[in-house]
Every structure is written in structure tokens, then in C-alpha cells.
Amino acid sequence: MEAAGRQRARATITDVAKRSGTSIKTVSRVFNDEPFVRDGTRERVLKAAAELDYHPNMAARSLVRGRSFLIGLFYENPSPNYVVDLQTGALDRLHDERFRLLLFPCESARAMSGKLLQVARTSGLEGIVLAPPLGDDPRTVAELREGRMPFTRIAPTTALDASPMVGIDDVAAAQAMTQHLLSLGHRRIAFVQGDPGHASTGQRLCGFRAALAEAGVAFEPALLEQGMYTFESGLAAGRRLFAGRMRPSAVFAANDDMAAGVCVAAKEHGLDIPGAVSVAGFDDSLISRVTWPQLTTIHQPTYDMAHAATDALIALIDGQAHERAIDLPHRLLVRGSTGLAPQG
Amino acid sequence: MEAAGRQRARATITDVAKRSGTSIKTVSRVFNDEPFVRDGTRERVLKAAAELDYHPNMAARSLVRGRSFLIGLFYENPSPNYVVDLQTGALDRLHDERFRLLLFPCESARAMSGKLLQVARTSGLEGIVLAPPLGDDPRTVAELREGRMPFTRIAPTTALDASPMVGIDDVAAAQAMTQHLLSLGHRRIAFVQGDPGHASTGQRLCGFRAALAEAGVAFEPALLEQGMYTFESGLAAGRRLFAGRMRPSAVFAANDDMAAGVCVAAKEHGLDIPGAVSVAGFDDSLISRVTWPQLTTIHQPTYDMAHAATDALIALIDGQAHERAIDLPHRLLVRGSTGLAPQG
DNA sequence: GCGCTGATTGGCAACGTTGTCAATTTGTCC
DNA sequence: GGACAAATTGACAACGTTGCCAATCAGCGC
Numbered sequence: 097m098e099a100a101g102r103q104r105a106r107a108t109i110t111d112v113a114k115r116s117g118t119s120i121k122t123v124s125r126v127f128n129d130e131p132f133v134r135d136g137t138r139e140r141v142l143k144a145a146a147e148l149d150y151h152p153n154m155a156a157r158s159l160v161r162g163r164s165f166l167i168g169l170f171y172e173n174p175s176p177n178y179v180v181d182l183q184t185g186a187l188d189r190l191h192d193e194r195f196r197l198l199l200f201p202c203e204s205a206r207a208m209s210g211k212l213l214q215v216a217r218t219s220g221l222e223g224i225v226l227a228p229p230l231g232d233d234p235r236t237v238a239e240l241r242e243g244r245m246p247f248t249r250i251a252p253t254t255a256l257d258a259s260p261m262v263g264i265d266d267v268a269a270a271q272a273m274t275q276h277l278l279s280l281g282h283r284r285i286a287f288v289q290g291d292p293g294h295a296s297t298g299q300r301l302c303g304f305r306a307a308l309a310e311a312g313v314a315f316e317p318a319l320l321e322q323g324m325y326t327f328e329s330g331l332a333a334g335r336r337l338f339a340g341r342m343r344p345s346a347v348f349a350a351n352d353d354m355a356a357g358v359c360v361a362a363k364e365h366g367l368d369i370p371g372a373v374s375v376a377g378f379d380d381s382l383i384s385r386v387t388w389p390q391l392t393t394i395h396q397p398t399y400d401m402a403h404a405a406t407d408a409l410i411a412l413i414d415g416q417a418h419e420r421a422i423d424l425p426h427r428l429l430v431r432g433s434t435g436l437a438p439q440g
Numbered sequence: 441m442e443a444a445g446r447q448r449a450r451a452t453i454t455d456v457a458k459r460s461g462t463s464i465k466t467v468s469r470v471f472n473d474e475p476f477v478r479d480g481t482r483e484r485v486l487k488a489a490a491e492l493d494y495h496p497n498m499a500a501r502s503l504v505r506g507r508s509f510l511i512g513l514f515y516e517n518p519s520p521n522y523v524v525d526l527q528t529g530a531l532d533r534l535h536d537e538r539f540r541l542l543l544f545p546c547e548s549a550r551a552m553s554g555k556l557l558q559v560a561r562t563s564g565l566e567g568i569v570l571a572p573p574l575g576d577d578p579r580t581v582a583e584l585r586e587g588r589m590p591f592t593r594i595a596p597t598t599a600l601d602a603s604p605m606v607g608i609d610d611v612a613a614a615q616a617m618t619q620h621l622l623s624l625g626h627r628r629i630a631f632v633q634g635d636p637g638h639a640s641t642g643q644r645l646c647g648f649r650a651a652l653a654e655a656g657v658a659f660e661p662a663l664l665e666q667g668m669y670t671f672e673s674g675l676a677a678g679r680r681l682f683a684g685r686m687r688p689s690a691v692f693a694a695n696d697d698m699a700a701g702v703c704v705a706a707k708e709h710g711l712d713i714p715g716a717v718s719v720a721g722f723d724d725s726l727i728s729r730v731t732w733p734q735l736t737t738i739h740q741p742t743y744d745m746a747h748a749a750t751d752a753l754i755a756l757i758d759g760q761a762h763e764r765a766i767d768l769p770h771r772l773l774v775r776g777s778t779g780l781a782p783q784g
Numbered sequence: 785g786c787g788c789t790g791a792t793t794g795g796c797a798a799c800g801t802t803g804t805c806a807a808t809t810t811g812t813c814c
Numbered sequence: 815g816g817a818c819a820a821a822t823t824g825a826c827a828a829c830g831t832t833g834c835c836a837a838t839c840a841g842c843g844c
């Protein structure tokens with residue numbers, strides 16, 4: 097009776113070998129899809145394995161092969177929608193792969209700088225996917241390279257570097273959005289930029305300014321607000337903008353979460369969207385479809401980016417050459433939150 | 441030169457033993473915080489380890505101990521905010537623990553039924569945390585119990601069961617929300633229920649009806665809408681409700697995502713919130729603060745639930761007795777989306 | 785100094801798998 | 815039927831760590 101509470105020991109490769117009347121090596125071959133196993137033998141092994149509910153022991157496998165088959169996804173991102181897209185992209189790439197994904201949410205990229213390699217080694221990671229803004233820190237990148245830890249970065253492709261990376265052209269995307277606003281007649285356009293620790297922040301601002309310059313519209317420092325890529329920071333920035341003496345006719349927030357905050361601030365001030373003020377976001381995250389009206393935004397293929405970055409990382413780990421930078425397409429999505437500039 | 445591209449082999453316990461002039465067993469003791477190691481010896485070992493950048497090999501450790509130190513988090517949830525809260529809660533509990541967390545997003549709970557144990561064994565999991573609605577399926581629960589796989593469930597505590605679980609009292613919570621709406625004078629209250637595959641769906645409806653009955657208000661089947669816990673399904677339900685002949689003065693959606701959809705539908709119909717119609721949600725997820733006005737909702741401690749469930753699971757794995765059901769407190773949050781019922 | 789106790793250390797056999805290499809079987813062609 | 819190549823199978827030594835147990839050392843009471 098005392099044995100009832102204990103889990104019965106897992107079957108090992110030896111058990112399967114015995115039951116199928118073969119050697120452990122042959123069982124090993126079957127479970128690794130190696131050639132040179134007669135069909136009949138393979139069936140006997142599989143049958144015995146099924147009867148014993150045998151599953152290969154990952155630890156033993158890892159030990160003897162000298163590999164952990166562990167990949168780490170490092171991110172520090174305030175937007176759950178973005179994070180889940182990242183995870184899903186990475187996990188889907190791993191599906192039916194031999195690798196496992198370990199999550200490393202980081203409090204702050206700055207705090208991680210210099211400790212990342214340490215963490216990776218402790219966990220026995222074989223490679224790392226750096227999501228924004230972890231991949232934006234030159235020190236982290238240098239450290240990983242020095243430590244010969246394979247990694248790929250998800251980062252603006254305009255912020256180039258020798259390491260493999262995946263991203264979109266943030267400059268061009270922000271430029272396209274600004275052009276859209278300009279084409280609607282807006283001239284007094286505010287820009288809410290994101291967390292200064294993200295490379296995308298600078299890139300998007302750069303695109304914004306480029307479009308203004310191109311159209312011959314002067315950049316107005318009073319219309320540049322600092323945000324942190326969070327809803328709350330967007331709300332605060334919106335409140336400042338709408339309370340200020342120089343009220344914009346359009347606000348371009350560097351991501352959807354902040355844009356949603358700007359929308360709420362607008363409503364607090366009784367401003368109709370897009371009648372009195374247009375609001376644009378960036379990311380095409382779920383939140384952009386929840387605001388009313390829905391947000392005009394830039395579709396960023398977050399899922400695909402994570403998928404591609406994971407793909408590249410696996411290639412890297414396997415020692416296959418891989419192209420340096422992958423530039424994924426973005427898309428301007430015009431929805432209800434932007435409209436013609438008010439007269440005057 | 442050819443060695444330049446290769447990673448230099450990781451230091452092993454033997455290397456550390458040699459360099460520190462001790463035995464591997466002593467090094468092992470130091471790294472496992474075992475007693476009976478002289479301070480001086482410990483220091484020598486630590487110094488050597490640091491110099492060699494030694495990190496214990498997890499695979500070897502797992503193999504010899506016969507444990508994987510892997511925990512699986514299974515979920516099938518359409519709401520990223522909820523999912524990230526779950527993950528964070530579980531990960532934080534694991535912080536500085538010996539366990540690792542593996543993610544298992546499931547396409548559909550139904551499809552997983554009967555395969556979960558299989559997946560767990562393949563991955564070598566030591567235990568499982570079942571998030572809604574995975575823990576609601578009796579077949580899954582029975583299967584895991586039969587296979588002696590330790591697990592805890594996050595599920596409505598009113599849907600009791602012999603297995604350890606963590607949750608809130610969904611009936612009481614839904615009842616409280618309904619009472620809130622009734623107290624504002626609403627009598628024609630619609631209810632948008634969630635995915636029928638979730639136990640919470642039935643529980644919340646139950647609480648809704650209990651509050652109506654208590655107040656002597658007849659339950660009106662025409663005001664019961666089927667949703668799927670997604671924003672889109674809430675939007676569709678809202679459109680049906682506002683287009684129907686029996687327009688409600690208040691809508692209680694069983695989660696925030698659907699409530700946000702109802703809000704959008706209301707705006708499409710030119711209905712002011714809360715002037716013409718009140719809308720209430722459930723979860724207190726990020727989305728409830730993004731709508732305008734912000735949603736009156738039930739705060740559900742998702743993070744704490746995942747934390748507690750993981751805690752209970754570890755206790756279970758360690759063979760410690762643990763209380764059967766943990767009921768966490770919920771809280772009614774009255775915000776701008778609910779107001780006095782219109783006259784009439 | 786002796787004997788005893790407990791603290792400290794080390795030796796060695798697992799753990800379950802795969803890589804290497806040798807042994808055996810099968811098939812093909814004269 | 816024999817020779818040769820290819821297919822198939824098996825034996826055995828790693829892999830890096832911890833558990834078990836024996837060995838050694840230090841301190842204490844006499």
C-alpha cells in the first residue's frame with residue numbers, strides 16, 4: 097500500500113530494449129529517426145515503447161550531447177499585447193523543434209546590462225533572442241559577442257550592427273504616418289515619443305522629422321512630448337498637449353498604448369476624434385482596435401519578427417550561415433482616428 | 441585559428457576541483473549549499489569557480505537527481521493582458537527557485553483533452569499549472585490525477601473538486617456587480633456571457649441571475665447574449681443587443697474585452713455611456729482603463745492567483761501537504777462606464 | 785596521550801542517453 | 815557458392831553531477 101502514493105518509475109531505454117528484444121542502441125536509433133533500422137525492428141521497438149509509456153529522458157540526452165536545447169527570450173516591454181505576439185512567434189517557430197523556450201522578462205534593460213551573459217550561462221542557454229529594448233544596448237551586444245553566446249536581435253533595422261537582427265524600418269514607417277497626417281492638411285502635429293532607452297524611439301522621431309522637413313513644415317519643440325510607451329504616459333502627454341497654449345490638430349504617438357492614452361486625454365478635454373483632433377498610433381496591437389474610433393496605426397509584424405529572429409537564432413546555433421539583417425515590411429493602416437484637419 | 445570559431449568548452453566540476461585543490465564532491469557541496477564545508481574550503485572553491493566561470497550543468501544535475509525541475513503553464517486564453525499577468529505571477533514565484541517554467545499555449549482546451557498528460561511526459565514536466573479553461577475540463581483533471589502528475593488549477597472556487605485550486609468566487613463577484621447595476625436603478629440588464637467551455641461562464645451567469653432573483657427582477661432570456669470572451673464577440677453581442685427591440689439600459693459583459701466590444705457597439709449606435717447605457721466588465725485588465733469612459737469592473741487578482749497556484753504546485757511536488765482550495769478576494773471597481781438608469 | 789564524537793572530505797557507482805566502432809546479417813553479382 | 819558491399823545491430827565508454835559510504839581530521843574529556 098505504501099507504494100501507492102509514489103509515482104511508478106519512468107520506463108527507460110533499457111526497459112524498452114528488453115521488452116522489444118533489441119539493444120538500447122537500436123531503441124535510441126528509432127527515437128532519433130536514424131536510418132539503418134529494419135522496419136520490423138522499428139515497429140517492435142515502437143510497440144514496446146508505447147506499452148511502457150516510454151519517453152526519452154531529456155536530461156540524459158542533453159548531458160551526453162552536451163547541449164541544453166534551451167533558448168531564452170529576453171524582453172522588457174510594457175505592452176502585454178506585444179509581448180504575447182513575441183512569445184507566440186517564437187514558440188510557433190519552435191513547435192516540433194528540439195528547442196525549448198525560456199522566458200526572461202527584465203525589469204529594466206539598463207539593470208540587465210552586463211548580467212545577461214551570466215544569466216544565460218546559469219540557465220545553460222544555447223542562444224538568446226533579444227527583444228526591444230534589450231537588443232538596443234551596445235554593451236549587452238558586445239558582451240554576448242565576446243562571450244560567444246549566439247543571439248539575434250529584434251530591433252529597428254536602421255540601427256544597424258554586425259549581429260543578426262530582424263526588424264522593420266522604423267524611420268520609413270514613422271515617415272509614412274507623418275506624411276499621411278500632412279496629406280490630411282495637418283500642420284500642427286504633435287509627436288509623443290517613447291522610452292528613450294529604446295532604439296525605436298529615436299528612429300521614429302527621426303522619421304517624423306524627416307517627413308516634416310520634406311513637406312517644408314517647421315519642427316516645433318513645444319509639440320514634442322516625452323512618453324514611456326505606456327498607456328499612462330500617453331495619457332499624461334495628451335493632457336499636457338491639450339492643456340497647453342499650442343494645441344495640436346493631430347497627435348502622432350510612437351505606439352498604440354500611448355495613442356490610446358492620448359485619446360482618453362482628448363475626450364477628457366471634450367475634443368472629438370477625429371473632428372477636433374486626429375490621433376495616430378504605431379504597432380497595430382489589439383488596443384488600436386479597442387479605442388473609439390479605432391486607431392490609425394502602423395502594422396508591425398511582431399509575430400513574424402519573433403518567428404524570424406528565432407529562426408535565425410536556430411540557424412546560428414546550428415552553425416549555418418545566415419543573412420545579417422532581415423527587414424520585414426510594415427503597413428500604414430488608416431482607420432477612424434485620423435481625419436481632415438479642422439479649418440483655420 | 442580554426443579554434444577561434446568554436447566556443448571553448450564549459451568548465452566542469454572536475455576543473456573546479458582541480459584548481460581549488462579539493463574533490464568534486466566538495467565542490468558539489470559548495471554549490472548545493474550543503475553543510476559540513478569549512479569556510480576556507482568554501483572560499484577556495486568559489487574563487488576557483490569564479491575564475492573558471494563555472495556554472496553547474498543542469499542536465500547532469502537533473503539526470504542524477506531524476507528530476508527535470510520543469511513546470512508547465514497551460515493556458516488557452518484570448519486575452520494577452522490576462523496571459524501576461526498569469527505568466528508574471530508564476531515566474532515571480534519561481535524567481536530564485538530551482539524550477540523553470542515552460543509555456544504551453546493551447547489552441548483549444550477541447551483539443552488538448554486527453555493529450556495533456558502525453559505532452560507533459562514528453563517534455564518531462566514535474567508538474568502543471570492549469571489556467572482557465574484547461575482546469576475546467578473534468579477529463580483532463582481525471583487524466584492527470586490518474587497519471588499521478590502533480591497539478592494545480594486556476595478556476596472558480598465555486599466549481600469545487602478534490603484537486604488543489606486557486607481562484608475567486610465568481611458567483612459572488614458577478615452578483616456584486618449585478619447588485620451595483622440594480623442599485624443604480626437598472627432593471628433591463630443584459631448579460632453577455634463568455635465561452636461556454638470555461639467554468640467561469642456558468643458561474644458568472646449564476647451570480648447574475650441570483651442577484652436579479654434577489655431583487656425580484658425577472659430574468660429576460662432575450663437579454664442574454666452569447667460571447668466568447670473576445671473583443672470581437674463582445675462587439676457582435678453589443679450590436680445585436682442595441683439593434684434588438686428590447687434595448688437594455690445596462691450591459692454586464694462577463695469580461696473586460698467583451699465589455700470593450702460592447703462599448704464600441706454602443707458608440708456605433710450613438711449611445712452615450714453611461715448616459716444612455718451603462719456597461720460593466722469583469723477582470724480589471726488593462727483594457728478596462730483604455731475605454732472611454734473607463735470600465736466599471738471586478739478586480740480579479742490574476743497575478744496573485746498564478747503566484748499562489750505555482751506555490752501550491754511546488755509544495756505538492758515537494759510532497760508537502762497543502763490546503764485544497766485557495767479563495768482569493770475580488771473587488772468591485774466602480775468607474776465611469778456605469779451610471780444611473782435613464783428615466784423612463 | 786587516548787579514545788570518542790562529530791565535523792569535514794573524498795572515492796566511486798549510479799543516472800539514461802548517444803557516439804564510436806566492431807560485429808553480424810543481408811543482398812547482389814559473378 | 816563465394817566474394818564483396820551495404821545494411822543492420824550491439825557493446826561499451828563517455829557525458830557532469832549527486833548519493834552513499836568510508837576515510838580522515840579536529841576537538842574534547844579524561
